[in-house]
Every structure is written in C-alpha cells, then in structure tokens.
Amino acid sequence: MNLLKSVIVVSAVAAAAPAWAVGGLADLNVYDRTEGRRLQVYWHEGRAYVVGKPGNEYQVSLRNRAGDDVLAVVSVDGVNIVTGETASPQQSGYVLGPRGALDVQGWRKSMAETAAFYFTALPDSYAARTGRPDNVGVIGAALFRKKQVAPFAPLSQPAPRPYPESAASGAARSRADAALESSARAAEAPLGTGHGRRETSYAQQVQFERASSAQAEVVTLYYDSHQNLVARGVIRGPLPFHPAPRPFPGFVPDPYS
Numbered sequence: 001m002n003l004l005k006s007v008i009v010v011s012a013v014a015a016a017a018p019a020w021a022v023g024g025l026a027d028l029n030v031y032d033r034t035e036g037r038r039l040q041v042y043w044h045e046g047r048a049y050v051v052g053k054p055g056n057e058y059q060v061s062l063r064n065r066a067g068d069d070v071l072a073v074v075s076v077d078g079v080n081i082v083t084g085e086t087a088s089p090q091q092s093g094y095v096l097g098p099r100g101a102l103d104v105q106g107w108r109k110s111m112a113e114t115a116a117f118y119f120t121a122l123p124d125s126y127a128a129r130t131g132r133p134d135n136v137g138v139i140g141a142a143l144f145r146k147k148q149v150a151p152f153a154p155l156s157q158p159a160p161r162p163y164p165e166s167a168a169s170g171a172a173r174s175r176a177d178a179a180l181e182s183s184a185r186a187a188e189a190p191l192g193t194g195h196g197r198r199e200t201s202y203a204q205q206v207q208f209e210r211a212s213s214a215q216a217e218v219v220t221l222y223y224d225s226h227q228n229l230v231a232r233g234v235i236r237g238p239l240p241f242h243p244a245p246r247p248f249p250g251f252v253p254d255p256y257s
Contacts, residue, residue, distance in 0.1 A: 022048045023219040025143045026064050026072060026096065030221065033057040033105070033116075041221070044234040051235070052119035052191045052223045059105040059117065060139055064096035071095055071144040071208050073215075074104060076117065076193045077127035078135030082108045086132060089142035089215050095208050107195055111203050116196030119223070125192025136192035138222050142215040146208065191224050 019041040021029035030039045034056035042049045052058070060081075064070045073080065073093035080087040081104060082094070096102055106114035107126065122128055125136050230237035 019043070019048075021063075022221055023065075023141070023143075023217070025066055025145075025217045026062050026070055026141065026219065028139070028141050028219045028221055029061050030139065030223065031059045031061055031103070033059055039223075042229070042235050044232070047222055048220070049222045049224065049229055049234050051226045051229060054119050054121065054191065054225065057105075057116050057118045057196060059103050061101065061103050062094070062096060062141060063101040064099055066145070067098050068148075069095055069097060069146050069208065071146075071210065072102070073142040073144070075138075075140045075142075076107075077125060077138065078132060079107075079127050079130075081106075084108075084130075087140070089144075089218070090213070093142070094203075095206055105201065106199060108201070108203065109198065111205075112200060113198050114201040115198055118194045118196045119191050120194040122189050122192045124194055126195040127192060129195070133192075137190050137224055138220060140221070141219045143217045143219065144208075145211040145216050147211045188225060188227050190228060 020038045021027040022041055029041070030050050030052075031037070032039055032053065035053070038061075039050035039052075039058075042051075060074060060076070062072055062074070071093050072095075073087070073089050073091055075081065075087035078087055079085070080091050080093075082092050084107065085091060094102055094104065104114075106116040108114050122133060122136055125133070127133055127136050224232075226235070229235050
C-alpha cells in the first residue's frame with residue numbers, strides 16, 4: 001500500500017513540473033544562449049509559447065525520439081533557416097540520427113558558417129528586413145521519416161504558421177486566431193528574430209529519401225515578449241504589490257492629543 005502511494009505521489013509531481021520542450025517524433029526547445037537557460041514552455045488554448053528577451057541570442061534544439069533518421073525542415077518567422085527561402089515543408093533541412101540531438105544557433109550562410117539568432121523588435125527581424133514580416137514570432141519543424149521506415153499517421157497539431165498559408169487558407173483563419181491578434185494589438189510590438197553575428201558552424205550534405213511527401217509531424221512553438229504574452233493571457237503577469245500592514249510601524253505623535 002505504501003509503495004502504491006509513493007508511485008502516485010511521484011506521478012503527480014512529475015505531471016506538475018514545468019514543460020521545456022514540445023513535439024512527439026522529436027522534441028523542440030529554445031535555449032537562451034545569453035542567459036544560459038532553456039526557456040519554459042507555456043500552453044494556452046492548444047498552443048505552446050516561450051518568452052523571448054529582446055537582444056538575447058538563442059538556439060533551437062531538436063532531439064530525435066525515433067530509432068531511425070528523421071529529417072527536420074526548420075523555420076523561424078516563416079523563413080527556412082537553411083536556405084533563407086520563405087519556408088515550405090518540401091525544402092532542405094537537417095537530418096537527425098537515431099535518438100540524436102541537434103543545436104541550431106543561427107541562419108545558415110554556408111556549409112561552414114551561420115548568423116546568430118537573437119530576439120529583436122519586428123522591424124529589425126531578418127524576415128521583416130527581407131520583406132516578409134507577416135509570420136514573425138513562430139518557430140516550426142516539419143518532421144519526415146525515412147522511406148524504409150513504415151509511415152505513421154500524422155499527429156494532430158494546431159494550424160501551423162511556420163510555413164506561410166496560401167491566400168485561400170489564410171482567408172479561412174479561425175476566430176480564435178483573430179481574437180489572439182486583436183489582443184496583441186493592445187500590447188507592444190511583437191518580437192522577431194534577427195540576423196546576428198557570424199559564427200563557425202560546419203555542416204555536410206547527405207542523402208535522405210522521405211517516406212512520404214507529407215510530413216509525419218509539424219512541431220510549432222510561438223514566442224514573444226513577456227509583456228505581450230501577459231497581455232494575451234498566455235502567462236499570468238505579476239500581481240500588484242500591496243505591503244502588508246505593520247502592527248508597529250514606528251513612532252508618530254498622536255495627532256488628536
């Protein structure tokens with residue numbers, strides 16, 4: 001009986017622990033390089049969010065849960081981080097080995113160099129500076145299995161924006177999306193991702209044949225400033241400070257004596 005109680009307690013504690021990653025076939029999380037910490041994930045109305053701090057560099061980290069290679073086509077602000085093109089799941093990406101992990105620190109500029117990701121105001125973002133400001137504030141990974149692995153059913157995910165919508169699908173955007181955007185207008189300007197300092201980062205080309213033209217999963221993670229996420233109701237803001245009354249606040253002469 002005591003053993004059963006212990007298991008229940010441990011399970012309850014684990015379930016209450018903060019989330020740091022999202023995804024099924026592969027985990028995706030964001031690591032703040034400036035402050036040396038992984039960013040906590042907040043869930044709101046079926047979407048996952050992290051808080052970005054303007055000026056801080058960050059990296060996108062992926063961990064393959066599968067026992068075979070997985071292709072991850074990664075986008076930031078609707079831009080493919082490998083090619084710099086407006087993102088589509090059919091483009092190039094990174095191959096993760098079985099149970100393998102990958103840290104992506106910036107936009108790939110060559111097979112030996114990247115330009116660091118950093119949180120910044122929308123006008124300074126790489127997407128806005130290249131005339132593509134409509135999808136800032138989202139990180140996505142379209143995941144594909146290799147051909148020799150039996151395909152599995154795609155996981156259900158919120159409508160992703162990391163790969164920009166067509167005009168027809170954009171017109172059909174849900175009322176929930178419209179409400180989210182309306183509340184965002186009451187907050188400060190949204191965050192985007194800048195094109196930062198150049199860093200050495202080696203990569204090589206490999207062959208990868210997809211099991212299907214359709215991705216097995218799309219992992220979507222939104223980000224914005226703390227102020228904006230509080231305004232949207234994603235996270236709770238700090239409560240106003242009211243000092244507790246003191247029984248002996250200090251000597252003051254009796255004004256009625």
